[in-house]
Amino acid sequence: MITVLLADDHATVRSGLRLLLSAQPDLEVIGEAGDGAVAVAQARALRPDVTLMDVRMPGVDGLAATEQIVAAGWSRVLVLTSFEVDEYVAGALRAGADGYLLKTVDAGPLADAIRRVAAGEAVLAPEVTRQVIAGFAAAQAPRTPPTSLDGPAAAAAADRVARLHDLTDREREVLDVIAQGLSNAQIAAALTISEATAKTHVSRVLAKLGCTSRVQAAILAREAGG
Structure with missing residues (x-):
C-alpha cells in the first residue's frame, strides 16, 4: 500500500x-x-x-x-x-x-x-x-518567488556540480540518460544492462551528487552541459 x-x-x-x-x-x-x-x-x-x-x-x-x-x-x-x-x-x-x-x-x-x-x-x-x-539549460540566474530557494540551497547546488568529477565513466553515462528522463527499464535498455543494475547505478549517482531526486540530477546534468 x-x-x-x-x-x-x-x-x-x-x-x-x-x-x-x-x-x-x-x-x-x-x-x-x-x-x-x-x-x-x-x-x-x-x-x-x-x-x-x-x-x-x-x-x-x-x-x-x-x-x-x-x-x-x-x-x-x-x-x-x-x-x-x-x-x-x-x-x-x-x-x-x-x-x-x-x-x-x-x-x-x-x-x-x-x-x-x-x-x-x-x-x-x-x-x-x-x-x-x-x-x-538557458538560465544563468532563474527568477524565483520570494519564498523560493537561495543561500544554502544555492551553495548545495554548487557543491553538487563539483561532485560531478567524482563520477565514474559509467556513472556519467547513467547521469546522461537520467537527464533524458528515462525510467530504470529504459536506462537498462539504453546501456545494455539489467534493470536491477540500472537501479543500483542511479542510486549511486544520486548519492554521490547529493541529489534527493532524479529530477535534481537531471537539472544538474543540464546545467553542467551534460
Whole structure:
C-alpha cells in the first residue's frame, strides 16, 4: 500500500483527490493539510510515501514546505498545481520534488504518477517538460518567488556540480540518460544492462551528487552541459 498526504488549501480539491485515490486499491490517503506548515508537520508525523503538494498556499507555501520535507527525508513530493510555467516549476524541482503535474491530469495518470514517484522515478507533466529543460539549460540566474530557494540551497547546488568529477565513466553515462528522463527499464535498455543494475547505478549517482531526486540530477546534468 502506498500512503499519500494531500496538501492543498482548498478543501474541495482535497476531497476530490481523496475520492479519486480511494478508488485505487494500492493507494491510501492518510492525511490532509491546508497550508505548508501543516503539510510539514503532517509529513513529519505520518511519514507518507508521497505528498501531493500544491504550490500556492497561505503562510508557508508549497515550495518551502517541499524543501523542508525532502531535506528531512519524511516523504517524496509530487507537486500538483494549476500553474504551468516559469519559476514555480523551477522552484519545486530545485526544492527536491520528484515530479510536477497540473491539476488537469486525469485520475489514471495521476495514480500512476504517484506510484512512479513512490518507486523513486521522476514525473513531469508533458506541458512543462520542454519549458523545464529549456529554462534550466538557458538560465544563468532563474527568477524565483520570494519564498523560493537561495543561500544554502544555492551553495548545495554548487557543491553538487563539483561532485560531478567524482563520477565514474559509467556513472556519467547513467547521469546522461537520467537527464533524458528515462525510467530504470529504459536506462537498462539504453546501456545494455539489467534493470536491477540500472537501479543500483542511479542510486549511486544520486548519492554521490547529493541529489534527493532524479529530477535534481537531471537539472544538474543540464546545467553542467551534460
